[in-house]
Amino acid sequence: MSFPIGAKLIGVGSAVPVNVVTNADIEKLVDTSDEWIKTRTGISQRYVVKDDETAAGLATEAARDAIAFAGIDPTLIDLIIVATSTPDNLYPSTACMVQAQIGAKNAAAFDLEAACTGIIYALSVAQQFIATGMNKTVLVVGVDIHSRFLNWEDRNTCILFGDGAGAFIVQASDENEILATYLRADGSGGHLLSIPNYGTMFPHEGTTQPEASHGFLHMNGKAIYEFAVNAVPEAVRTTCVKAGIEVADIDFMVPHQANQRIIKSAAEKLGLKPEQIVSNVAEYGNTSAASIPIAFSDAVKSGQVKPSSLMVLVGFGGGLTWGAAVLKWTATDKRSKTTGTKS
Ligand SMILES: CC(C)(COP(=O)(O)OP(=O)(O)OC[C@H]1O[C@@H](n2cnc3c(N)ncnc32)[C@H](O)[C@@H]1OP(=O)(O)O)[C@@H](O)C(=O)NCCC(=O)NCCS
Numbered sequence: 001m002s003f004p005i006g007a008k009l010i011g012v013g014s015a016v017p018v019n020v021v022t023n024a025d026i027e028k029l030v031d032t033s034d035e036w037i038k039t040r041t042g043i044s045q046r047y048v049v050k051d052d053e054t055a056a057g058l059a060t061e062a063a064r065d066a067i068a069f070a071g072i073d074p075t076l077i078d079l080i081i082v083a084t085s086t087p088d089n090l091y092p093s094t095a096c097m098v099q100a101q102i103g104a105k106n107a108a109a110f111d112l113e114a115a116c117t118g119i120i121y122a123l124s125v126a127q128q129f130i131a132t133g134m135n136k137t138v139l140v141v142g143v144d145i146h147s148r149f150l151n152w153e154d155r156n157t158c159i160l161f162g163d164g165a166g167a168f169i170v171q172a173s174d175e176n177e178i179l180a181t182y183l184r185a186d187g188s189g190g191h192l193l194s195i196p197n198y199g200t201m202f203p204h205e206g207t208t209q210p211e212a213s214h215g216f217l218h219m220n221g222k223a224i225y226e227f228a229v230n231a232v233p234e235a236v237r238t239t240c241v242k243a244g245i246e247v248a249d250i251d252f253m254v255p256h257q258a259n260q261r262i263i264k265s266a267a268e269k270l271g272l273k274p275e276q277i278v279s280n281v282a283e284y285g286n287t288s289a290a291s292i293p294i295a296f297s298d299a300v301k302s303g304q305v306k307p308s309s310l311m312v313l314v315g316f317g318g319g320l321t322w323g324a325a326v327l328k329w330t331a332t333d334k335r336s337k338t339t340g341t342k343s
Helices: 025-026 034-043 055-070 093-102 115-131 188-191 222-244 262-268 288-302
Strands: 006-015 020-021 045-048 079-082 109-113 135-146 164-173 177-187 250-254 309-317 321-329
Touching: 006 055, 006 115, 006 177, 006 288, 006 321, 020 025, 025 034, 034 055, 034 262, 055 093, 055 135, 055 164, 079 093, 079 115, 093 109, 093 135, 093 309, 109 115, 115 135, 115 164, 115 177, 115 288, 115 309, 115 321, 135 177, 164 288, 188 222, 188 309, 222 262, 222 309, 222 321, 250 262, 288 309
Parallel strands: 079 109, 079 135, 250 309
Antiparallel strands: 006 164, 020 045, 135 164, 177 321, 309 321
C-alpha cells in the first residue's frame, strides 16, 4: 500500500498496577487450581487495580513512558486516541483526561472502542490521520481495567483478565514504516463476549452505588477460542498481502495476549517459530486493548525485539472485532540505558 504521507512508530511504553493477583490468590475465590489455569491459558498472575487507580491514571503513566522513549515534548502531540472498553466515565473521554495530565495542550483527543482489538483500530486511525496531513504526531494508548467488570465468583472469566495500559507514539515520516493495517468486525457474534448493563439500554435506577449499575463480563469461552484460532492467522496473512510481504519475511509477531494456547496455535498455522512470538500472557493475563503495546514494550525493553525488525501486531476480541498491522520497528529509546527501564 502507498500513503501520501508516511508514518512510523517512534515510541512505546506501558504501565500496570502495583498489585499482583496470583493463581493461588484466585484459588481462594473460586473452585479452580493454579495447574488448571496454567495448562488451559498459560497465565500465572495478573496485575489488578486497587480502589484509587483509574484507566486515565494508567493510560497517563504508559503515555509518559512512550513519550520519554520517543524523546519528544508532549506539546508536539496533535492527536490522542485512547482505545478502551472500560473508560472511567462515559465522558469526559479517557483521552481528554490523559491530554490534560500529560500537558498535550495542542492535541485533539477521543476514545475508540473496539474491545481487545482497539489498539489495532487506533493505530490504523492514527495512520490515516497522518497520511492525509491532518496530524503529525499521534499518541495511541490502549488501556483496560476489566477487573471492575469481572464476576469474581465466575471461574470461567475471572481467571483470564488483568489490568494495564500500553502506548505508542506514531509520527509522520518521509519513510513509511506502517506498511499495512487490516480491520474487521462481525457484530453477529457480539453476544459471545460482552459487558451488558453499562449503556443506555440499562439506565441508572437512582442508586449512587456503582456496583448496582455495572454489568459483569459474559463470555462463551469455547466459541471465542474457535473464533480466535482462525481470526489470527487470517488477519496476519491478509495484512502481509496488503503490505506486499510474505509471512516468512516477518521477524516477530505480537499477538493479543489472551491465552497461550491460542498464541501457539496461530504461530504453528503461520509457520512462525516460538522465538519469533512475543508473549507475556503468563505475567499479565489478558489486558485487553493494552495487551499488544505492553507485550511490544516489554519485548523492546528486554532486547527480544531490536531496531530494524519487521513486525506483525494482531488482535481479536469483543464486537466481534479482529485486525492486524504490519510495520517496521526502527526506533531506539531516547533515554539513557540507566533510566530506560520497564515502568
Ligand atoms: C476459557 C477457556 C480457558 C476454557 O478452556 P477450555 O479448555 O475451553 O475449557 P472448557 O470450557 O472446555 O471447560 C472444561 C471444564 O473446565 C471447567 N472450568 C472452567 N473454568 C475453570 C477454572 N477456572 N478452573 C477449573 N475448571 C474450570 C468447566 O466448567 C468445564 O467443566 P465441565 O466439563 O464439567 O463442564 C478457553 O475456552 C479460552 O481461553 N477461550 C477464549 C477466551 C478468550 O480469549 N477471551 C478473551 C478474548 S479477547
